[in-house]
Amino acid sequence: MKVLVTGVNGQLGNDVMLELKKRNIEAIGCDITKKYSGINASSPVASMPYFRLDITDMDKVFDRLKMLRPDAVIHCAAYTAVDNAQEEENYDTVMQVNYEGTRFLASACKDIDAKLLYLSTDYVFDGSGESPHSPDDMNFSPLNIYGLSKLKGEEAIRNLCTKYFIVRISWVFGLYGSNFIKTMLNVAKTHDTVRVVNDQIGMITGTYDLSSLLVDMILSDKYGIYHATNSGDFISWYDLTCKIYEYAALDTKIIPVSTEEYGLSKAKRPYNSRLDISKLEKSGFKPLPNWQDSLKSFIDQLTSLDLKN
Numbered sequence: 001m002k003v004l005v006t007g008v009n010g011q012l013g014n015d016v017m018l019e020l021k022k023r024n025i026e027a028i029g030c031d032i033t034k035k036y037s038g039i040n041a042s043s044p045v046a047s048m049p050y051f052r053l054d055i056t057d058m059d060k061v062f063d064r065l066k067m068l069r070p071d072a073v074i075h076c077a078a079y080t081a082v083d084n085a086q087e088e089e090n091y092d093t094v095m096q097v098n099y100e101g102t103r104f105l106a107s108a109c110k111d112i113d114a115k116l117l118y119l120s121t122d123y124v125f126d127g128s129g130e131s132p133h134s135p136d137d138m139n140f141s142p143l144n145i146y147g148l149s150k151l152k153g154e155e156a157i158r159n160l161c162t163k164y165f166i167v168r169i170s171w172v173f174g175l176y177g178s179n180f181i182k183t184m185l186n187v188a189k190t191h192d193t194v195r196v197v198n199d200q201i202g203m204i205t206g207t208y209d210l211s212s213l214l215v216d217m218i219l220s221d222k223y224g225i226y227h228a229t230n231s232g233d234f235i236s237w238y239d240l241t242c243k244i245y246e247y248a249a250l251d252t253k254i255i256p257v258s259t260e261e262y263g264l265s266k267a268k269r270p271y272n273s274r275l276d277i278s279k280l281e282k283s284g285f286k287p288l289p290n291w292q293d294s295l296k297s298f299i300d301q302l303t304s305l306d307l308k309n
Contacts, residue, residue, distance in 0.1 A: 001025055001026065001071045001072065001218075001219070002026045002027075002028070002068070002069070002070045002071050002072075003020055003025055003026065003027050003028070003070055003071065003072045003073070003074060003215075003218060004027075004028050004029075004030065004065070004068060004070040004072070004073045004074070005017055005020070005027060005028070005029050005030070005073075005074045005076060006030055006031070006053070006055060006073065006074070006075050006076055006077035006105070007031055007075070007076035007077030007078060008029030008030065008031050008036065008038065008045060008050065008076070009031040009032075009033060009036065009037050009038045010031075010038075010076060010077075010080075010176070010177055011172070011173075011174035011175065011176045011177030011178075011179065011207050012076045012119065012172065012174060012177075012207045012210065012211065013029065013031070013074075013076035013077070014038050014043060014045050014174075014176040014177075014207075015174055015175075015176065015207040015208055015210070015211040016074050016076060016211045016214055016215070017029050017045045017048055018043070018044060018045060018211070019211040019212055019214075019215050020215060021044060021045075021048065023215060025215070027048060027049070028048075028049045028050070028051070028068065028070070029045060029048060029049065029050045030050065030051050030052065030053035030064075030077075031050075031052070031053070031077065032052065032053075032054055032077075033052060034052050035050070035052075036048075036050045038176055043176065051064070055077055055097065055101030055102075055104060055105060056096040056097060056100055056101045056104070057104075058100075058104045061101075061104040061105060061108050062104070062107075062108050062111070065105075065108040065109065065111075065112055065114070066108070066111070066112060069112050069114075070112075070114055071114060071115065072114055072115040072116070072117065072218040073105060073109055073114055073115070073116050073117065074117045074214055074215075074218060075102065075105055075116060075117060075118045075119065076119055077097070077101065078097065078098055078119065078150070079093065079094045079097040079098050079146070079149070080146070081146075082123075082144060082146045082265075082267045082269075083265060083266040083267050085144065085145045085146040085149070085267065086144055086145050086146075086266045086267040087266070091145060094145055094146065094149045095149050095152070097149075098146070098149035098150055098152070098153050099149050099152040099153050099156065102118060102152075102153035102156055102157065103153070103156035103160070106118075106156050106157045106160040106161050106164070107160055109161060109163070109164075110160050110161050110162075113163070114163070115163045115164070115165070115218055115223075116157060116161055116163065116164045116165070117164070117165040117167065117214060117217060117218055118153060118154065118157050118164065118165070118166050118167070119167055119169060120150050120151075120153065120154050120166055120167065120168045120169070121146075121147060121150050121168055121169065121170065122168060122169070122170040122202060122270060122273040122275055123142055123143070123144065123146055123147030123150060123269075123270065124140050124142055124147050124150055124151040124154065124168065125137070125139070125140065125141070125142070125147075125270060125272075126140075126141035126142070126143055126270060127143065127200075127269070127270020127271045127272040127273060128270075128271070128272060129272055130201075130272060130274070131272075131274070132234075132274035132275055132276035133227070133272075133274065133275055133276060134227075134276045134279075135168070135224070135225040135226050135227050135276065135279050136225065143267070143268040143269070143270060144267035144268050144269075145267070146267065154166050154225075162223070163221075163223055164223055165217050165218070165223060165224065165225075165226065166224075166225040166226070167213075167214065167217070167225075167226050167227075167228050168225070168226070168227050168228070168275060169205040169210065169227075169228055169229060169275075170202045170203060170204075170205055170229055170273045170275060171202055171203060171204040171205060171229070171240075171273070172204075172205050172206075172207060172210075173204055173205070173206055173207065173298065174206065174207030174208060175207075175208070175298075175301060175302070175305075176207075180237070180240070181204075181240075181244055181295070181298065181299070182302070184196075184241050184244050184245075185244065185248060185250075185299075185302070187252075188245065188248075188250045188252040191252065192252060192253060193252065193253040193254075193255060194241065194252060194253070194254055194255070195255045195257045195261075195262060196237050196238045196241045196254055196255070196256060196257065196262075197236065197237045197238065197256075197257060197258070197259050197262050198236045198237065198238035198239075198256035198257065198258070199236065199258050199259055199271055200236060200237055200259060200269055200270070200271055200273065201234050201235065201236050201271065201272060201273060201274060202229075202234060202235070202272075202273025202274055202275070203229040203230055203232070203234055203235065203273070203274070203275065203291060204229065204230055204235075204240065204291050204294070204295065205228065205229045205230060205288070206230055206288070206289075206294040206295075206298060208294075208298075209230060209288040209289055209294055210228060210288065212286075213228055213280070213285060213286070213288060216285055216286070217285065220284075222283050222284065222285070224279075224283075226277075226279055226280060226283070226285075227275035227276055227277045227279065227280075228275075228277060228280060228288060229275055229277055229288065229291075230288045230289060230290065230291035230294050231277070231287050231288055231289060231290050231291065232290045232291045232292060234274050235291070236256075238254065238256040240295075241254050242254055243292060243295055244295065244299065247295060247296045247299045247300075248299050248303070259271070
């Protein structure tokens with residue numbers, strides 16, 4: 001099998017490439033830069049096949065996919081700066097990347113009969129209520145431009161493809177990129193007290209755990225829409241921060257505040273980011289590990305890397 005991975009400079013794309021390499025599956029990476037430029041320049045991904053691809057260039061997308069003829073595409077590339085996406089001057093760029101680029105890839109995959117796996121988000125929902133959102137829930141009402149752009153990407157795939165996986169994730173973290181966990185650890189180095197939102201509820205998703213699931217999916221024909229996060233009881237950002245500092249042995253004081261009290265974000269976030277992940281096991285896929293286990297392992301890894309450096 002030959003797999004093309006978009007967005008390999010990011011934390012998820014990087015881990016997907018590593019997972020494919022681990023399983024001896026032919027993997028080719030692409031991103032917007034001329035050369036691989038992931039956060040970790042020493043990553044094995046730097047020595048794996050790579051080419052520049054601007055997914056908003058329809059002709060280039062079609063030409064490359066026809067030439068390579070991958071059996072599957074794992075589409076990790078995205079405009080993910082949620083607050084920046086809310087700025088009027090960035091609207092066209094966000095839509096070009098997350099909607100148009102996805103539509104071009106979906107059309108090209110259809111032409112060459114390739115599977116397409118698309119990473120989406122809890123932000124396609126409005127976050128109302130307290131029940132977990134089902135993968136088959138079609139009651140969409142994004143609160144921000146980022147969520148809208150990812151929803152339009154989903155719609156393009158559903159309209160164009162039959163061999164597709166849409167995988168919605170939330171609160172992503174990994175070694176190769178910026179994320180909330182790294183931010184809170186860095187904040188603790190310079191602050192004795194932090195304020196953290198406690199009324200947005202959801203679940204973290206580790207890229208190391210997720211990448212294994214994504215490869216399992218493209219090796220199957222169990223197409224459809226899935227939700228994939230780490231397992232365990234749902235948490236708030238405040239709950240997560242408490243565990244981060246506990247596992248990192250930090251005594252920084254954490255003050256829980258409401259979203260309204262915090263008040264720093266340009267883009268609205270959903271209060272309810274709970275995703276129902278039960279379809280994974282029902283479809284024969286292995287659920288992601290418990291979030292506390294994954295978080296502790298992640299912090300241990302970060303500590304080990306800091307000690308080496």
